Amino acid sequence: MKITNKFNITLIVFLLIFQSLKADNTFAKDTDPEKDKILVYVLKNILTRGHFVEKDMNDDFSEQVFHSFIDGLDPSKRYFTQEDVKEFSKFKYEIDNQLIADDVSFYNIVYQSFIEKIKNAKSYYGALLAKPFNFKKTETIDIDYKKAPFAKNEKELINYWRKQLKLNVLSRIQDKLEKQEAQLEKDKKIDVKSFKVLEKEARADILKNMDELYLRIEELEHEDWFSTFLNSVVGAFDPHTTYMAPRTKERFDQDMSGKLEGIGARLVKKGIYTEIFELVSGGPAWKQGALEAGDIILAVAQGNSEPLDIVGMRLGDAIKFIKGKKGTEVRLTVKKKLDGSTKIISILRDIVELEETFVKSTIVEKEGRKYGLIDLPRFYIDFSDSNSRDSAKDMEREIERLKSENVSGLLIDLRNNGGGSLKTAIEIAGLFIPKGPIVQVKFRGRAPEVKNDTDPKMQWDGAVVVLVNELSASASEIFAAAMQDYGRAIIIGGNQTYGKGTVQSVIPINNFYPNYEKDLGAIKMTIQKFYRVNGGSTQIEGVYSDIAMPNKYSYMKFGERDLDGALVWDKVPQATYTKTNSYENFSEVVNKSKSRVALDPKFELINEYAKWLKSNQENTSYSLNTAEFSAESKLIEKASKKYATAFKYNSDLRFKSPKYEFPLVEKDSILAEKRTIWHTNLAKDMYVAEALNVLQALKLKNVEVITKN
Known part of the structure; x- marks a missing residue:
């Protein structure tokens, strides 16, 4: 089996x-x-x-x-x-x-x-x-x-x-x-x-x-x-309040900002050795060219100092010696994977941007019209550097680039986006409405506070579809809820998003004990709940899709509602806002898509598969007898074959990078390969295909708006 x-x-x-x-x-x-x-x-x-x-x-x-x-x-x-x-x-x-x-x-x-x-x-x-x-x-x-x-x-x-x-x-x-x-x-x-x-x-x-x-x-x-x-x-x-030891806090900051200072290599522990797992595209090690995946780092020297043997050292400690400030030199004694030779490789550290963290876009042509798909993996920001890139700035720039290529609509992919910065979620939502409240936030014992987009201009006034799933959480839900409440976008995807309606603040513990010399780490603490502009919380409930499509998560237990100690759903008064009601045929498009999904044998099979997964999740007992275990295995294997083709699909759509990326992929083979894989997978993604059907069918009302320059 x-x-x-x-x-x-x-x-x-x-x-x-x-x-x-x-x-x-x-x-x-x-x-x-x-x-x-x-x-x-x-x-x-x-x-x-x-x-x-x-x-x-x-x-x-x-x-x-x-x-x-x-x-x-x-x-x-x-x-x-x-x-x-x-x-x-x-x-x-x-x-x-x-x-x-x-x-x-x-x-x-x-x-x-x-x-x-x-x-x-x-x-x-x-x-x-x-x-x-x-x-x-x-x-x-x-x-x-x-x-x-x-x-x-x-x-x-x-x-x-x-x-x-x-x-x-x-x-x-x-x-x-x-x-x-x-x-x-x-x-x-x-x-x-x-x-x-x-x-x-x-x-x-x-x-x-x-x-x-x-x-x-x-x-x-x-x-x-x-x-x-x-x-x-x-x-x-509550389940989202956590203590972060110093190393954990460092990783959290890296994830939030999408960047680090070092050589730009992902490392893994293999027995007693530290091995190169992957080079970060565009990073110092990638540019230097001598280090390869599979190479083993034996020793580390800071500039011209004596090398430090790291064989047998815990991975976290080894990384401390390899990482370092921008502009400093690290000399690695490396055993090469290909021929087993030992070499000393000098690399000048730099700021490394983790490309997969950031906004990226692609263009697809469908029946003579072009559409932009923007993938937003998380709502990132560097809290320590206001001049650094963040998801709101990047989103605005990406939309402008797509506008220059005359796309007719935008599909925003928030699947698996677990959230991030509340600030950037508000700013991104503001790119799609003239002005008004985006979300309400509430501290303990206080009245809710409305967070507004105060800029009357719109970055994008065209058609918008937002693609979500059950792993879209937190800031993703703020954005999706605002788009839904304003009638600005159709939300399509899983039945409902994750349901995390709380706001955490990361507080360095040394702030409260300033004279202590050692790093005490930080606490990520729930300080607020957020609410939609319509007054309802996304806590537990999440955002229900306008068009729900079955997927493998449909019946699984892993949302906020399944967490021990999760805060309850509640509501506050509705904020004062004016719906954009951007579309002439919103209900018609939604109903037609629902009919297509309901009648599609692929989605019917996926729904059956999701129920089967649920039953297996609940069955946690196994026989330890060879014959019985083998028989159970064969039954499961036979059942699974029924669903082997559930996700096999090809839309025949062709996705391509926007023009500004052409010179980047020409000189960066790793980026080119990543984009090729992404575009190939998008063409095989039935959820993207249906979202594009919806986007294509939407008709805008004749409303005069002012767009951002």
């Missing part, structure tokens, strides 16, 4: 193991009790005074932190037993009192116990994988560990390990058997391996994966595992 059609069992189990350990490091020596207490002191004060939800630190709060922390350390029930949890339960209603006193005793006791449990892990999995499992035994495993109880004692705990590892091995054997069967169909003369041989190989594969996993665990530092406890505390207020 293709286990990915149900769940990728091996991946899920390993992720659960790593998730339970990501906040732990048995070997960490950088503990700092003073810093820990300062963090608790500052965080509790920030939260109780500034969070949108007014919440008392009481017994209910204490119980929530208790369960969150233990589940966060051991989500797959591999370490703690019921006896351990019973011992911890002495503190279940004392955590709030400890936090008020800046005391982390509960944390220390649980963690010390956890350290002892981790020490046993290698002996558990090593012994269990040293000999074959009994695959003739009739038994099952349920991988919904949220519902599973903790093991009664160590004997039962080892049995938990046995079942989980047995499932991993069984899944790996099944994959090997399927590959062997596929090879046999092509070549009857290949050597066929017995089940015994495949089983031995599978156990060796799983053992190697486990060893690599625990090697990564050993690299984690005190900062990592203490963050799990702090996030159990701050997460008790």
Whole structure:
């Protein structure tokens, strides 16, 4: 069976193991009790005074932190037993009192116990994988560990390990058997391996994966595992309030701005080595030309200084030495992938822009008219540099470029856009309306405040369609909701967007403890809820599409409504605004599209597929008997074949870069390849094809508007 059609069992189990350990490091020596207490002191004060939800630190709060922390350390029930949890339960209603006193005793006791449990892990999995499992035994495993109880004692705990590892091995054997069967169909003369041989190989594969996993665990530092406890505390207020350790904050800033300073290479850990995974197009390493994907970095020198050996160093630390300020030199000692030779490569660091973060556009011709498609991956901004590029500035420039090529309408793709800057979302919405309110925001205990576009000019007065899905969230929902409320655009895509109607502010903790020399990180805290101009919140509900199209997410649980502790939906008074009512035939176009989607056998098949995925998501039980597992696999494989063609589609549309990109792709082969792949995928995207049908059918009312220069 293709286990990915149900769940990728091996991946899920390993992720659960790593998730339970990501906040732990048995070997960490950088503990700092003073810093820990300062963090608790500052965080509790920030939260109780500034969070949108007014919440008392009481017994209910204490119980929530208790369960969150233990589940966060051991989500797959591999370490703690019921006896351990019973011992911890002495503190279940004392955590709030400890936090008020800046005391982390509960944390220390649980963690010390956890350290002892981790020490046993290698002996558990090593012994269990040293000999074959009994695959003739009739038994099952349920991988919904949220519902599973903790093991009664160590004997039962080892049995938990046995079942989980047995499932991993069984899944790996099944994959090997399927590959062997596929090879046999092509070549009857290949050597066929017995089940015994495949089983031995599978156990060796799983053992190697486990060893690599625990090697990564050993690299984690005190900062990592203490963050799990702090996030159990701050997460008790709402699921989007998080503590960000200094390294996490640095990554967050990079994601928000879409840029970093360094050599422009993505790195991965391969065993004890740091390997080049990918070069960033246009970055310093790409321009220098000597570094390639697959090369291994052995040592790092700053300019003419002595090189530092980074073999065996944790990836985060290695990156610290490789990154650096613009204009500084780094000399890398590299083992080349192609010939194994060792070379010293000098690179001058620079600002690296992550191209895939930024707005990009393409043009497609349809029945003699041109249309622009703008992809907006996120609402990015660099808060530290007001002169830097951001999504609003880029969007305005991209629209102007498309206007110069005489496009007849714009399709804005917000699929998988998880949000970003509220400021840029408001500014981008303002590009499409004369002026008026875009969103309402509300602090705790205050009346809602209306955020307006005050510029009476419009950057684009033509037809607009906005494409969304269930992963379009936050700032994406602000923009889509404004376009819908004004009647400015047709929203098409998933049934409803994610439903994140809250605003977070990132606050450096050192602002509240300025005399402390060490970096305390930051808190990303929910400080506001936002509301549509019609008064309704997008919290939980999201934005319902004017035209809903089935997709693989249609019945899955992963939206805001499925998060524990999510804030509730509510509403405020409607803002004063005037609808643009831009189209003569809005309802007609919507109804015709709905009919096309309903009658399209492709979408009907996708809807069936989505229901099938949902049923598989709910079925978390697996047989650990070879014959039964194989039979279940074949049933799933047979069912999945029915949906194999669900997303196979070709519109015959041809997408091309706008003219300003021609010289860029000519001199940048990586960018050219990325654009070719993007354009090819767009032509095979049935959701884009239907959105373009809608865009083509829209007729504007004869309304005089003033456009921006």
